[in-house]
Amino acid sequence: xxxxxxxxxxxxxxxxxxxxxxxxxxxxxxxxxxxxxxxxxxxxxxxxxxxxxxxxxxxxxxxxxxxxxxxxxxxxxxxxxxxxxxxxxxxxxxxxxxxxxxxxxxxxxxxxxxxxxxxxxxxxxxxxxxxxxxxxxxxxxxxxxxxxxxxxxxxxxxxxxxxxxxxxxxxxxxxxxxxxxxxxxxxxxxxxxxxxxxxxxxxxxxxxxxxxxxxxxxxxxxxxxxxxxxxxxxxxxxxxxxxxxxxxxxxxxxxxxxxxxxxxxxxxxxxxxxxxxxxxxxxxxxxxxxxxxxxxxxxxxxxxxxxxxxxxxxxxxxxxxxxxxxxxxxxxxxxxxxxxxxxxxxxxxxxxxxxxxxxxxxxxxxxxxxxxxxxxxxxxxxxxxxxxxxxxxxxxxxxxxxxxxxxxxxxxxxxxxxxxxxxxxxxxxxxxxxxxxxxxxxxxxxxxxxxxxxxxxxxxxxxxxxxxxxxxxxxxxxxxxxxxxxxxxxxxxxxxxxxxxxxxxxxxxxxxxxxx
Ligand code: NG6
Ligand code: CA
Numbered sequence: 001x002x003x004x005x006x007x008x009x010x011x012x013x014x015x016x017x018x019x020x021x022x023x024x025x026x027x028x029x030x031x032x033x034x035x036x037x038x039x040x041x042x043x044x045x046x047x048x049x050x051x052x053x054x055x056x057x058x059x060x061x062x063x064x065x066x067x068x069x070x071x072x073x074x075x076x077x078x079x080x081x082x083x084x085x086x087x088x089x090x091x092x093x094x095x096x097x098x099x100x101x102x103x104x105x106x107x108x109x110x111x112x113x114x115x116x117x118x119x120x121x122x123x124x125x126x127x128x129x130x131x132x133x134x135x136x137x138x139x140x141x142x143x144x145x146x147x148x149x150x151x152x153x154x155x156x157x158x159x160x161x162x163x164x165x166x167x168x169x170x171x172x173x174x175x176x177x178x179x180x181x182x183x184x185x186x187x188x189x190x191x192x193x194x195x196x197x198x199x200x201x202x203x204x205x206x207x208x209x210x211x212x213x214x215x216x217x218x219x220x221x222x223x224x225x226x227x228x229x230x231x232x233x234x235x236x237x238x239x240x241x242x243x244x245x246x247x248x249x250x251x252x253x254x255x256x257x258x259x260x261x262x263x264x265x266x267x268x269x270x271x272x273x274x275x276x277x278x279x280x281x282x283x284x285x286x287x288x289x290x291x292x293x294x295x296x297x298x299x300x301x302x303x304x305x306x307x308x309x310x311x312x313x314x315x316x317x318x319x320x321x322x323x324x325x326x327x328x329x330x331x332x333x334x335x336x337x338x339x340x341x342x343x344x345x346x347x348x349x350x351x352x353x354x355x356x357x358x359x360x361x362x363x364x365x366x367x368x369x370x371x372x373x374x375x376x377x378x379x380x381x382x383x384x385x386x387x388x389x390x391x392x393x394x395x396x397x398x399x400x401x402x403x404x405x406x407x408x409x410x411x412x413x414x415x416x417x418x419x420x421x422x423x424x425x426x427x428x429x430x431x432x433x434x435x436x437x438x439x440x441x442x443x444x445x446x447x448x449x450x451x452x453x454x455x456x457x458x459x460x461x462x463x464x465x466x467x468x469x470x471x472x473x474x475x476x477x478x479x480x481x482x483x484x485x486x487x488x489x490x491x492x493x494x495x496x497x498x499x500x501x502x503x504x505x506x507x508x509x510x511x512x513x514x515x516x
Contacts, residue, residue, distance in 0.1 A: 037407055038381055039328040040127065040274045041315065042399065044093070045308055046086065046139060046283040049338025050374050051359030052305055060355045061302045065313035069332050069378045074385050074428040079377020080395040081335055082418075084366050085443040086141050086174070089335040089373075089396065090278075091115055094122045094142070094163070096400030096416025099444055101510060106443040110177045110199055110238035111150060112143035118162035121415030123400045125164025127274040130407035135167040135264050136160050138257045138278030141174055144183065152179060152197040152243070155186045165276075169260040175253065175280045176343065178238040180231045181246040182256070190246045197243030203228075204241050211235025220285055221345045234285045234344075250287035253280050254307045258314045265315075269322045274403075277315065281308035284342040298355060299347030301340070326382050329406075331426075333396055334375040339365035362484040366442055368450035368459055369484050373440045379426050392425040392434030393452065401513070402426055417511035439506055451503040455479040458499040473500060 050056055053063040055070035082092040087108045088099030095116055099105040105115055116122065124134045144156040150172075160168040170183040179199050182189040191197060203210065211218060211227030219233035226235045232250055248256070261277055281288070282304035288295075289307060296302030312332065319325045338357030340348040342365070363369030377394065379385055401419035404411050411419075418439075424432030440450030451458040459474040475489040475496050489496050509515040 036327075036384075037130070037132075037272050038384070039272055039324060040132070040331075040403060040406075041277060041319075041328060042093075042123075042275070042331045042333070043277045043279070043312060043315065044090075044396075045279050045332075045334040045376075046281060047336060047339055047342070047365055048282055048305070048308065048334035048376065049357035049359065049364060049371065050361055050376060051356040052282070052338060053309070053376050055378075056376050057359055058305075058355060060298055060353055061296045061305045063305060063309040063312075065309045065316060066332060066376070066378070068316065069312065069330060069380045072382060072387055073330070073378050073380025074387065074426070075389050076377040076379070076394055077389060077391050078393040078434070079333065079375060080373045080393070080438055080440065081333060081375050082373065082395055082397045082439075083441045083444065084336045084364070084368065084372030086139075086283075086335045087115070088441060088444050090140075090142055092418070093396040093399060094124065095120055096123070096397060096411075096419030098397065098418045098439060098441070098512075100439075100441050100449075100507070101417070106445050108141055108143050108173065109201070110173050110179065110240075111201070112173070113145050113147050113149060114158045114162070115143045116163050118158040120163055121400075121412050122163045123403055124160070124274065124276070126400065126404045126409050126411065126416075127407055128164045128166065130272075130404075130409040132272045132274045132407065133167075133268045134165045134274045134276075135169075135268075136165050136276040136278060137169045137261050137264065138171060138276075139174065139280045139283075140168070140170040140172055140183075140278070144172055150199075152181075152188055152199055153191065153193070156183055156188070157186050159183075159186065161185060167264060169257075169264075171253065171280055174237075174283060175250060176226055176237055176284050178229055178231070178236050178240040179243060180236070180240075180248055181243055182248060188243065188246050191243055192245045195242045195244055197246065198241045200239050201228075202239065204239055208239065208241070210239075220287065222343055223341055223345050224343050226285075226343045232287075234287065250285060251289045254289060254311050258311050261315060262318045265318055265324070266322065269324060272407075277311075279308055279311055281305070281311070284344050284346070286344070286346050286348070297351060297353065299351040301346065301348035302351070302355075329379065329381040329384070331399065332376060332378040337361075337364040337367070337372045337375065360482050368440050368442050368448045368461070370450070370457070370478070370482065372442065373450070379428075381427070384427055386428040388428060390425065390428055390434075392422070392432070393436070393438055394422050394425055394434045395438055398422045398426075398435065417513060420513060437502070437506075439503065439512070449503060449507075451499055452478070453499055453502070456495060456499060457484065458496065458503060459484070460500065460503065475499075
């Protein structure tokens, strides 16, 4: 061995040891230090189906920003919301408790009062307790105020601020329900006290124009329902008078959610924050901004998907610009499966072509087949979520317990009763499992349920009423029949019985965490 070489080895070796020690030390530090608490942004689309975005197979509409989330994050093939309509999914997401456990959690009417009782533990209250600043921006549809009804001209209380949100900027009901106003914190924004807002389900006067009496004036005709008060040339559900200075235009909603979110994120960039971004897209009436109209060959339903994707892009750009991308966990999901004609003649049926809104699944909005609740579900947190595709079963009901675990707060006894901590599965940790079972509901008023357990799917349907009510059970093997087309109930009566017993036990127990 030559001397120079020997000297270099003699110097290099201790240096290598120092480096190895330092690497080892930094690993030890990383393991010792408390888990990072990222900002959390949940983007919930409205009525967006499994097959409606390009990263889940759509080709007649392109969704580059949602696709970016999928590319940089984990895309779930068995991601669910808990109900096939809006109100029960949102109730379940926020409370971590299945909506069917509380009566009156079906689609909320225009004058619904707060459905989530003040003080109920929610995703927002748990994160607030962990030191997060919290906001909901967009569609609410969980009622405001107390009986006998919301005080539209006064304080709209209780609402989001009484269940853990520090700030709210809302579409109070749906875009097809009155009143067409924004609610900011406890008040209707821009309301002129000299022009009070009245909301009701009865025609306020015989000369009040409606979608029936003035149908010829509508710029988008209705196909069913939606013929009460007319606003922005479109018939709505329910009646309203007054509040002129507070009224929005359908075409501006998406931009307003983005504007308020960008402002709020910017203001809160230095603290851990939780934003629930609840888009009204692609719920009816689909009336996207003028610049998106005609963006797809699928009419306004396709164009509304492009508008939704634009919103996602603006949020991602804001995180990039503020250097928050690495510090923010983003979840993208939907509140229920797809529907084409949901009460307006907007061309969704005629212009569909070979687009498959529910992807390979059966049913959609209002049903307990997979298409009703299986949705695009993507989780991104650069550096923490391994990008890829996951077949684990996860549901929006699990976000409460999973975020509580991430933020290091306990769930109070009796709270979030159906929420499982599936954080390792959400982060794509190797070998991490999601749920082994999931109860799926429709709007909740009939007793229909879907029950997935592994790859088996039980469908429980009630037909008829009162004494004539009949229960029908169907069984599908999703591993070979994702489209639920081949009912195996007569072939496997023992599986049907076992699954139906477990479903009933979960319903009766009042909770599913700790029920087995
Ligand atoms: C239905 C409406 C539908 C939609 C739905 C709620 C009619 C005929 N149908 O009653 O258009 O508003 O309620 O949708 O009025 S959800 O996504 O908010 O649950
Ligand atoms: Ca919906």
